Amino acid sequence: MTPVISVQNLNYIYNVGLPNEVRAVENVSFDIGHGELIGLIGHTGSGKSTLVQHLNGLLKPSSGDVLLDGKSIFESKSTIHEAKFKVGLCFQYPEYQLFEETVEKDIAFGPTNMKLDKEEIVRRVVKAASFVGLKPEHMKKSPFELSGGEKRRAAIAGVMAMEPQVLILDEPTAGLDPNGRDKILNMVKLYRDTTGCTVILVSHSMEDVAKTCDKVLVMNKGCVEMFGKTDDVFCRYEELSSMGLNVxxxxxxxxxxxxxxxxxxxxxxxxxxxxxxxxxxxxx
Amino acid sequence: MVKDITIGQYFPSDSIIHRLDPRVKIVLTLVLIVCIFICKNIPSLLAFVLITALLVLVSKVPLKMVLKSIKPIAIVILFTSLLNIFYIRGGTVFFEWKFIHITSKGLFTALFMAARVICLVVISSLLTYTTTPTMLTDAIERLLSPLKIFKIPVHTLSMMMTLALRFIPVLIDEIDRITNAQKARGADFETGGLIKKAQAMIPIIVPLFISSIKHAYELADAMDCRCYTDGSGRTRMKQMKTKASDYAALFVSLVFVTALILCNYAPFITGLTFFNTVI
Structure with a gap:
């Protein structure tokens, strides 16, 4: 079976030719299968966020390729645009992306951009909202009236409503209390189990990853250091702690x-x- | 789009211009800007353009970055140049068709206007490329300090300026982040007409305003927590010293300005055909 995402010899360099040139991603290759729940961990500045922005075509690699279902996403402008809908990327602190008058309209922003018809948009918005645990009375409110955790969940719902094949969440639990963390992690797991979609969870919290993910990809200084079953990766604590990661x-x-x-x-x-x-x- | 904004951008390097006293740099920048408008004949304009090019060369700022600062106003320059060429009448007529007249005066006016605006932008962006924002506001504060006599809160004003400059990169980062987040939701900023493009900016502008206001409140709280009061009478970590090289720069500029004034206003020079005044 072809992997849903296949990254091949990916390189990305920031500020090419300037004195502050940085090699953010160096020669990264890996395959991700259908329905896997993958934890992507690494120290701050290890290149995880940069890597993830290649998977939906936001960044164009300096060299290398990303295949989605066996086809390169950088083939043309339209494939890059389509990749945004097939690979849903939810950034760190996604609550900063909220802008609409009501929560409902904000969640509908993605599906509307997909040019779906009205009934389909409504169906997706309702489904995504109930998935993240937003109640119907929240939907007519302004997103800025919600609490911190609710805002976060509304923003995640905005990405989920595009019904992507692959959902990537960049640090979805950052800055939340333990209760909010658990809610989001359980939601992520349930999402994978019910929809069968592939989910990539970017995190630097080992606890979160150990609790939720089947496989773990460890990044250090722009390279993939380890990629395997959660248990196999966490066995190597000495190596992990030498990379500044805590088991x-x-x-x-x-x-x-x-x-x-x-x-x-x-x-x-x-x-x-x-x-x-x-x-x-x-x-x- | 956002990356074209060059105001307040600093290019780290170690050139003679980087090392000049920022106060001297500001004064000389102002002097040069005034000089652009003194130039009224071709030789002095040429000399000025050469000096500007020389400054860019000496500053070690890559040509690419200097050109980037001109890019946003390129259309304005082009448009006004064309207007000048087509509408100003005088001197020899080269071409005439209905309402369009191409004359020597029009061509010269267009040339002078374009050269002046380009030099103006290059020189002022050179100042920010070679001086860190903190040095710049420090220097402005020092230069304005005589105004304290008139009870103008110079320190507060310069603090506001420092903060504004300080937040330019933060806001640029923020715009990048929000743009990426909305692009990830399929927002399209490239296609469509003017109105559609303007509408496409709403998902960026609303979150940007909200986070800017949040930043302002947080900063005010942080300043309060550290007991910030008007800092007049405070000593500085980095003292500004005027060195021999600064005096040299002042002297060279003085010679240059005198020469320019002579070339444009002294009758025994402007009387020569070589310096025939065109404007």
Whole structure:
């Protein structure tokens, strides 16, 4: 089966020829399959946001290509425009994109740009809004009257309403309280499970990624360092911490327990797994 | 689109012009701008254009960036030049057809106008390319400090100017970010007529206004938290010193200005056919 997104030898250089030239993405290649939920992690400035902007054609690579369903998205102007709808990208702090008079109109902005007919737009807006947990009474309000978490969810709904094949969320939990974080992460997981769409979650929180994702892609200084199953990647904590990334707190506790002489399995990445592991030991 | 804005942009380098005292630079920029309008004959205009080119060369600012500063006004220059060429009458007539007259006077006026505006923009953008915004506002504050006698709050004014300049890159970043977010939702800023293009800006302008107002409030709070009061009487981290090179620059400019004035106003020179006044 062809991967839904295939990145091939991608390079991107900012400020070419100026003294402050930066190689933001260097020779990156990877494939993402249908229906996968991928965590993209990396230190600030590791090039994750730059990489992600290539996937929907916002940035044109200095060299290399991005294939969507086997076809290059940079073939022509119209393929670049179409890629925006097939790969929905939701930026960091998406609440800054809200501008319409009502939440309803704002969510409809994407579908309207797709030139869909009225009934289809309404259907998509209602579906996306209920997905992110916005109530009908929110829909007629101005987006600026919503609370921080609600604004964030309204903005995400605006991208979801385009019903993209691939949904990319850049740091969707940044600046939210634990309750808001969990709400969004559960929503992301549910979205993948119910629609079968591919989701890429960009984050620097290991906890978030460990909780939600099947596979993890680790970026460091513009290169892909690791790409594999969540468990396999988080096993390599020494390498991860040398890149300035923290493994989940639970994993650190378990590796310290092991160092202290307790015979535990150190491959624990979520709190639930940690609880089970401890219960097992207590029963022994 | 947004990246064409060159006001307040600084190009880091280490040239003679970068190292000049910013106060001297501002004064000399003003002097040169006045000089552009003194030039009334071809030789002095040519000399002025040469000096401008020389300044660009010495400043080590890439030609590409200098050209970028002219780009936004290129259409205006072209349009007014054409108007001048077609409508001004006088001197030798080269071409005549209905209401269009191409005359030597029209051509010269167009040439002078274009050269003057281009030099003006290049020289003033050279000032911002070679001086950091903080240095610039510091220098302006110093130059304006005599106005304190008239109870004008020079420090507050320069603080406002610093903040405004400081926020230009922030706003440019913000515009970029919002534009990208809306493009990711399929917004189209390129096709369509004027009205459609203007309407397409609404999704950028509304969020930009809101975040600007938010920035202003946050900044005011942050300044309050650090007990900001009018900073008159404060000492500075970077002292400005006028060095030998600054005096040299002043001297060279003085010679240049004197020569220009002589070329345009001294009868024993302007009387020569070579310096025949055209405007």
């Amino acid at each position: 989940p707190q639970v994993s650190r506790i378990f590796s310290l327990l092991k160092k202290g002489g307790l015979n535990v399995n150190t491959e624990v990445f979520t709190v639930e797994a940690g609880v089970n592991e401890l219960l097992k030991i207590l029963k022994r």
